[in-house]
Structure formats: structure tokens, C-alpha cells
Amino acid sequence: MKKVKLSDIAKMAGVSSITVSRALSTPEKVKADTCEKIQKIAQELGYIPNLMAKGLKSRSNTIGVIVPTIINPFFASAVKSIIRSANKTGYNCLFFTSDESQKIEQNAVNTLISYNIDGIIIAVISEDENYTPAYFSTLEKLHVPVVLLDRHIEAPHICGVYLDNVDSGYKLGKEVLLNNYQRVLIVSGSANSKVANSRLAGLKMAAEETHSNTIIDVIKADFNTQLAKELVQDYLSQHKPDAIIGLNNQITLGALEASVSHHYQLGADIHFYSIDEITTAKHFGISIPCIRHDVEEFGYHAVTQLIRAIESEQCDKLSDIIIRGTVVK
Known part of the structure; x- marks a missing residue:
């Protein structure tokens, strides 16, 4: 299969290769409609950013975390737990909120890919059965393991951590x-x-x-x-x-x-x-x-499962983790 280049995307989008590069790495510097058009073409062509396509030559010891919001104390606490657990095992976190927006979620994933992250923990914006974002197939091609948090969808991922x-x-x-x-x-x-x-x-x-x-x-x-x-x-x-x-x-x-x-x-x-x-x-x-719900446990399991996949250098499916809540009067 022919490797997709920036020039291929630029030709289809009717823009320069520089504009394509900006749209994929720093989308805030490109007009919204142009950026959206470029990203859509890149996804359709299966474009893989150069930094990752060069072979994942070394680990960054960094994981990406994307949640819909931190206004909800549940997600805010989950992020804190993830960061604590990751730091204890020698990993740093890059954290994004998607604001329940598909476009922001996609941009966050693109940014994480550009930073050569080792894996991603994500609570997706939608649980709809028809929601299968294109970035999942890109991450799968790049052998970047994904752990789903709280919300389950049918997309390539190594496991999920969910509430019962x-x-x-x-x-x-x-x-x-x-x-x-x-x-x-x-x-x-x-x-x-x-x-x-x-x-x-x-x-x-x-x-x-x-x-x-x-x-x-x-x-x-x-x-x-x-x-x-x-x-x-x-x-x-x-x-x-x-x-x-x-x-x-x-x-x-x-x-x-x-x-x-x-x-x-x-x-x-x-x-x-x-x-x-x-x-x-x-x-x-x-x-x-x-x-x-024990949110500390929630974050701990998400990090543990992701790091297992990263350090085994395999993206084989792992068992989902189910967290049960307790009644507090």
C-alpha cells in the first residue's frame, strides 16, 4: 500500500503542504473549515503522522488522557487518580478535555499522536452504537494501545474500565x-x-x-x-x-x-x-x-491495564475491569 504523504492530502484539499502540516499538528492556526476538510481527507486516506510512522523508535514514557469534562467531579477525580498512578510507575500524562465535542476529541488525539505518546486512556464523547471515530483505526495501525474509560463503544481497544x-x-x-x-x-x-x-x-x-x-x-x-x-x-x-x-x-x-x-x-x-x-x-x-464509586481504583486499573499493554509491546485484548459502587447513607 502506497504511503500517504502531506502532498497527497494537499492536492486533494487544494491547499499547500505547509497548511496541511499545520492543520494536523497545530489546528488552532488554521481556519476551522479548512482544518476540518484537511483532517477529513487525512482520515479517509489513512494518513499516519511522520513522527509515529518512523517506527516508534523509542518510548516517550507519556500517556494521553482524554475525558469529556472536569466540571463533573467524577471525571475530575478520575483524572487525578490516573495522573497519580501513572507518576508512580514512571509515566507522565498529557491531559485533554473534549467538551463533549467530536472535533475537539479528534484534535486531542491528533495532538497526542504528534507527541509520540505510548498509549491513551479515553472517555469518549458518545456511547452511541454508530459512533466509531476514525482515529481508532489510526491508533490501531500505529500500535498505540487504548483503554476506554466509563463509556463503551465498539472500536479497537485493549480493554475498558467501567462501572457496574x-x-x-x-x-x-x-x-x-x-x-x-x-x-x-x-x-x-x-x-x-x-x-x-x-x-x-x-x-x-x-x-x-x-x-x-x-x-x-x-x-x-x-x-x-x-x-x-x-x-x-x-x-x-x-x-x-x-x-x-x-x-x-x-x-x-x-x-x-x-x-x-x-x-x-x-x-x-x-x-x-x-x-x-x-x-x-x-x-x-x-x-x-x-x-x-471508588474513583481511585477506577483510575488505578485504567493505568495498570494500559501500561501492561505498553510494556509487553502487544496490543492483545485484556479483560475489562468492572467497578461496583457501594451505598452511602
Whole structure:
């Protein structure tokens, strides 16, 4: 197969080779539409950046980390754990946030490749079954191992480190239903989120096992605080639940804010439960029973699995690691 050169991409894009080089290494220096066009052509042609194509002559002892956001305390803590674990084993980390943007995610991967990273830990922007970013095939060609974090997709990777979301929903559901509430509102993630649907399935499993007569309402909020707040505000204009369950910390915060805006007394008029710990609950004057995940363990396993692949110089499939949460009252 003929090696793809910068000049090949430049010819197809109608630009100079210098512009192509900038678009692939420092995309912020190129007009957005031109950059997007060049990157798309490069992906279609299977272009491999020169630094890596020269044979991965030596390790950089650097791993890349990409997460959607650090506003969510879960991802912020996971990144801290990854960096600590990597440093203990002599590896440095280059860290990026994708801001839930496919374009930013792609640029982050391109940058990491240009820095000759040894492997990547990534929480992708989407769990949609049709989401298979082109950079995965590029990384596979370059023999750069990838560990998926939290979100699973069908793409080349050596393993994933995931939460047991069904178990989390089930455990929290059991805790909530012990109280025999008349009406419970579950604020979930988006309809196509595997994480949200798994947690919801666990909650429903708990309800079926307990033969509960509790009325359970479900609204979808896409793991977004502002959207959760707006949707719960609308819901509270028509219904008054005894309890609200947020399927992650950002959703729960939005539900809390909505309830405050309706002048409900938190923990008395409405009880709250969350998958993920709400570290700011004290600011609302309440404690919130939740499912707590050991994020330190989460990051440790991601680093351990990645380094196993790097240092064995193989990208053979490793076993996924599943982390279970615990109920904290």
C-alpha cells in the first residue's frame, strides 16, 4: 500500500503542504473549515503522522488522557487518580478535555499522536452504537494501545474500565423502595445513553423484586445540570414526588436547584438520592444517600491495564475491569 504523504492530502484539499502540516499538528492556526476538510481527507486516506510512522523508535514514557469534562467531579477525580498512578510507575500524562465535542476529541488525539505518546486512556464523547471515530483505526495501525474509560463503544481497544451501572441502579433502588414512597421521580440521562439505561434497568429490577406500588416517573436530562433543572422545574409544576433519584451527580444537582426554586424543603418535602456522591450537598443543608464509586481504583486499573499493554509491546485484548459502587447513607 502506497504511503500517504502531506502532498497527497494537499492536492486533494487544494491547499499547500505547509497548511496541511499545520492543520494536523497545530489546528488552532488554521481556519476551522479548512482544518476540518484537511483532517477529513487525512482520515479517509489513512494518513499516519511522520513522527509515529518512523517506527516508534523509542518510548516517550507519556500517556494521553482524554475525558469529556472536569466540571463533573467524577471525571475530575478520575483524572487525578490516573495522573497519580501513572507518576508512580514512571509515566507522565498529557491531559485533554473534549467538551463533549467530536472535533475537539479528534484534535486531542491528533495532538497526542504528534507527541509520540505510548498509549491513551479515553472517555469518549458518545456511547452511541454508530459512533466509531476514525482515529481508532489510526491508533490501531500505529500500535498505540487504548483503554476506554466509563463509556463503551465498539472500536479497537485493549480493554475498558467501567462501572457496574445495573448494579448501581439496583442497589440504590432497593434503598429508596425501603421507604414505601407513594411517588418517585427518576431523572435519567439521554435515551441512547448505555450508562443511563443500565442504571435505569437496575432501578426497575429493584422495583419488580420488591413488588412496589410506588408510582415511578422518569424524565430524560442528558447528564446535564441545567437541562435537569429545567425539566424538573416543569415536572414539579404538575406533580409533587416524595423522592427524586438523580442518575448522576450533575443531574442530582439540577434537581436540587429546581426543588429550591419551587420552595420545597429539601430532605423533608422531597427526599433525594443519587448515583454518584454529591460533595456539595452540605451547601443545601442535607445529606444525600448515594452510590459511591471508588474513583481511585477506577483510575488505578485504567493505568495498570494500559501500561501492561505498553510494556509487553502487544496490543492483545485484556479483560475489562468492572467497578461496583457501594451505598452511602
